[in-house]
Amino acid sequence: MGNADYEGPHRVAIPPPKPFLKSLKSGLKETFFPDDPFRQFKNQPASRKFLLGLQYFVPILEWAPRYTFEFFKSDLISGITIASLAVPQGISYASLANLPPIIGLYSSFVPPLVYAMMGSSRDLAVGTVAVASLLIASMLGREVSPTENPKLYVQLALTATFFAGVFQAALGFLRLGFIVDFLSHATIVGFMAGAATVVCLQQLKGILGLVRFTHATDLVSVMRSVFSQTHQWRWESGVLGCCFLFFLLLTRYFSKKKPAFFWINAMAPLTSVILGSVLVYFTHAEKHGVQVIGHLKRGLNPPSVSELALGFGSPYLTTAIKTGVITGVIALAEGIAVGRSFAMFKNYHIDGNTEMIAIGMMNIAGSCTSCYLTTGPFSRTAVNFNAGCKSAVSNIVMATAVMLTLLFLTPLFHYTPLVVLSSIIISAMLGLIDYEAALHLWKLDKFDFIVCMSAYAGVVFGSVEIGLVVAVAISLLRVLLSVARPRTFVLGNIPNSVIYRSIDQYPVANNVPGMLILQIDSSIYFANASYLRERISRWIYEEEDRVKVSGETSLHYVIIDMSNVGSIDTSGISMLEEVKKTIDRRGLKLVLANPRSEVIKKLDKSKFVENIGQEWMYLTVGEAVATCNFMLHTCKSSSNPGPEYNSQDNIV
């Protein structure tokens, strides 16, 4: 254990107490401003500060001056590509949300424009998403029937969108974006796959041409609904649906094989819509059981403030708020995750909180102009990225294309068969079932896999909300369990070194005779204090038993390595005091190694440092062991000897 460089033990520093307000301030800063957004504002004149602040909230002001014609050419191409996706998807997802199809088109016009101003992602393509649409349908549909009371239903959907926007923007302004982090990757994989399964099941209605259908979304109810009315199935509809689904899947498969032909996949939905419409128009299939969209109003988004006002006054306001908050969080999680992933690819930075404000503002603006909930869907963003977009201008191009559609082309969708929309939805949803990710979770982390699977099962067999709540609860339970049951390790000496490591991980590490070296692997809180007390006692008596049997030097010192104890609360301090008493009573000596700043401050204030004696605290386990060894071999006669201290050796 000797070390030629060894100069005697270093003393543990007790940092001077920090004024309460100062430490509160720095704590709040770390919690709410970890990315230090005010950094660039430092030492700037007021006018510059104002400009920077404006640019922070409206990033287009920052990059527009640098925008070039070269960029525009790329953005034009990608914008047109995503518009060709946006039109059929917009109509499909609106019908998934039980909203009039035109609202889906409206939603691809205003929100992308707002996002282009305020968003910081260069790749995000704004649009409606299937999962949020489904959630709106299931949560609002429980209270108000979209077929019996369509006006109220639309009002509530817009109100929900408004609250989703307010909630999203508020999270951003209050810098509470980390709430979204509690939806772990595993949760999202399971949840998305579950939602995709449920959405596909819902499409059986369109594919089979059914008129009545259950409002529930779970597997059992849907299957019962489907098989209880087999005599209502329409083969015309089914054949058409399967053909288009096959076509869409084929193009997807082809594009996946040859990424250069991504546009085939991107154009396929629009092609299907056109093909389907033409087919119906010439065969008059709408008279043979193939349902069509019907009349779509021409013209741009009408303002919807009056609808919102009616929604606010309705008795279902709380339902709308609840729907808004839940769908808002989910949409936010998808939008932020998508934006972040593509920013990683292109190596630029996205500010999560600005993104939240941008997404929130675009939904608030959307809810006032007859749009329902939008975010940045993965599929559309990936197409945008593949098409070579350079900036948010591609969103503006898309919005313009949708605007032209709204102004001039809506009559063309009259004969579009609903079954084509169902095929488009199914083909998009199948891409969301990421079984490879689930397999990856299984391999890496069984617990994450369980979280993922429970989210999936919760969504498929219960409801979307149940799945979400179950998955978040299990994830949190894991965190709490890891706090309540922190691990403790016995450390041993790595031969020919002064390094001490867990014997579990390094079987070569040797026990030090006469000493038990324990490492506590977490902050000590009320939630784990009594567990740690029991566990430490158990380590001690187990070691005493072991030593008794093996006949080694009997135990004299219990060294607790506090390196990993980041903080401690009052319950934790009481626990340490009790452990000290227990150890004293067994005639052993408690030694602490490397107590950290927060911990030593509190131990000092609570007189525990006085109680244990500062000479029994060391900077490293190695130094603690060296001194204890010295005591053990030189002063064996005297019980509980204190180390001789040479103050010159101390460094602090």
Add this chain to the structure above:
Amino acid sequence: MGNADYEGPHRVAIPPPKPFLKSLKSGLKETFFPDDPFRQFKNQPASRKFLLGLQYFVPILEWAPRYTFEFFKSDLISGITIASLAVPQGISYASLANLPPIIGLYSSFVPPLVYAMMGSSRDLAVGTVAVASLLIASMLGREVSPTENPKLYVQLALTATFFAGVFQAALGFLRLGFIVDFLSHATIVGFMAGAATVVCLQQLKGILGLVRFTHATDLVSVMRSVFSQTHQWRWESGVLGCCFLFFLLLTRYFSKKKPAFFWINAMAPLTSVILGSVLVYFTHAEKHGVQVIGHLKRGLNPPSVSELALGFGSPYLTTAIKTGVITGVIALAEGIAVGRSFAMFKNYHIDGNTEMIAIGMMNIAGSCTSCYLTTGPFSRTAVNFNAGCKSAVSNIVMATAVMLTLLFLTPLFHYTPLVVLSSIIISAMLGLIDYEAALHLWKLDKFDFIVCMSAYAGVVFGSVEIGLVVAVAISLLRVLLSVARPRTFVLGNIPNSVIYRSIDQYPVANNVPGMLILQIDSSIYFANASYLRERISRWIYEEEDRVKVSGETSLHYVIIDMSNVGSIDTSGISMLEEVKKTIDRRGLKLVLANPRSEVIKKLDKSKFVENIGQEWMYLTVGEAVATCNFMLHTCKSSSNPGPEYNSQDNIV
């Protein structure tokens, strides 16, 4: 940085993968059996195992054979002392719960006997408690009026007691006792003080002789109720109450000054009851506005299974279950904490889970014999301890004394004025307001103080449940916040050593030129992964800025000390991969120091080890720095040089 003992870097060990079921088993064992209760069962014959098992659940079998007459003398004295406290307190708390006073006496008969068999504490004195009584009154009283429908109310109270018992025993059997740990010390201090305040406020009814009183417990409602009927105040009652309160407080003060006279304090309630009864009897004060207890039925506890059955069938069953679960947890927290503290004094071990089973069984048995919720109250246990109890036999003595009271002495309580009971309750409650503990919390840990104060304010201004929920929520929020925002530190070299410590705590520590050494202070989870990614990036660019300004060696290596990262999930692994990409892109090199067993296993599985290169992982920060330094000074021309590896130097 050189070290004569330095033999080249040690290699980080990647432990062999453990079979999933084996690691699951050991994880479950650590979670549910941290105290290893099966230890003593090992290598024992079956008959002995059976006996040990029986003794585990019925500890009296274990200690009864060793019981001596000496012990009995001590237990007799302490048993009689606590009985003199149990009778008036039993009656008082029952009236606090709006139950017939006789039920309070019943509750001091059966449950202590059950506890004496099954409990493992030698000091705990069983009885009813004020807080649980108040909770029963407020939670059940909201649904069923105790004055209008007293029979149903009693049935529900017994049913609630039954469920409390079942819940408590279940927690013990399922070894989920750690749920109680989530009620932190700070929560309990604030909650108890709040409940005591509320209980005192409720006593204004008795002291002022009011007949009508609010069912709410919050300060505002009570004050409004008291001052809205000033014309109903009875001075006779008030004077009597104040006199007795003064007497009780005086004896408490005296006993506190001279601990040898603890019995004065213990006897004071009974003395008050006797004095009060005599006074009323001779002055006929019951005819002048002083309310008395009235007739108490003679005889032992009647069985109450039929009442339970009626409670089960009533429409208020869910209320009873909810009340039972909440009061059960609170009673459990008090009982366990009290038992554990006194066991610490006398240096014996208490098994939390056995205690829960014992307390649960005594409440189940109690609910079948007309008793309501009991636990181990602090005040009575302290008296028991001071009176020199040796074992649970003191509970048996107390139960016998109460039995005699029930059989022969109940008529004596006919004239006991209610105002004396109020005084007894107030005097007991004032002892629960532990402002010194609150002050201690303020000094040591501001956050614990906030938790304590919010529990207090929640109980006093809201309700008992609100206070509890708020305090637990804030405590949990703290835990979650500490998980979501783990600290990161820059480490520096302690001069003349190979030790690296946080520069914050050790201002003497020096930055190492060309390197940034970061320490992550927590396991990496989904909840903190994106925060850590941002924070690490910020550390890096801040360091680059600093170096640029100061003109030091530019940054080449980012060393992340993983010593404190106990585990990692899939989100955490993605985070590390992204951090690696960011660092690579800046032309820097990522180096890991001391990745731990759980972490390295997952990093290996996910190919991150391959990605970073095993030669860029070191056992200590010191070794990582030494190698990087070597690279920096010898191979400055080549970019990102790998360390030369001498396999003989590796230890694992």
